Amino acid sequence: MTTIIDPSLYLSNNQPERKTGNDILGKDDFLKILMTQLQNQDPMNPMEDKDFIAQMATFTSLEQMTNMNTNLEKFINSQAGNQLLHYSSMIGKEIEYSYKTEDENGNEITKSGSGIVSSVSQKSTFIELELRDGTKIYSDEIVKVKEPSNEEE
DSSP states (O other): OOOOOOOOGSSSGGGOOOSSSOOOOOHHHHHHHHHHHHHHHOOTOOOOOOHHHHHHHHHHHHHHHHHHHHHHHHHHHHHHHHHHHHHHHHTTEEEEEEEEEEEEEEEEEEEEEEEEEEEEEETTTTEEEETTTTTTEEEEGGGEOOOGGGGGO
């Protein structure tokens, strides 16, 4: 009995295009390796059932992690719009902020200030607030939110 392997299934004929140069193997790569291993095993000494089951379990686990990662990315992207709406309620409010930065000598210093929020925008996954004086800060730098005092309006 001879086994004929379809030449279109050879790995050399089916090289995936790597757009980012990432060396991480995906589920398709794992399945190709498993199929090649099954096709090239010694017929007199085939793969043990437990080895095959372990590899299939690994493949199933990899597929589930990939699906979970995809769903988590979708959830995070859907939450980004909610964040923008949430922070838009700060427009017209007075905020106090504080953040750490480095001076010209590389020493860490803390800068703080306050102002009234004039606009809110989304930069990638971050929310940026612009104050009336033109200062731009990120939402994680806010330490206090309050109604504006009368002299600042």
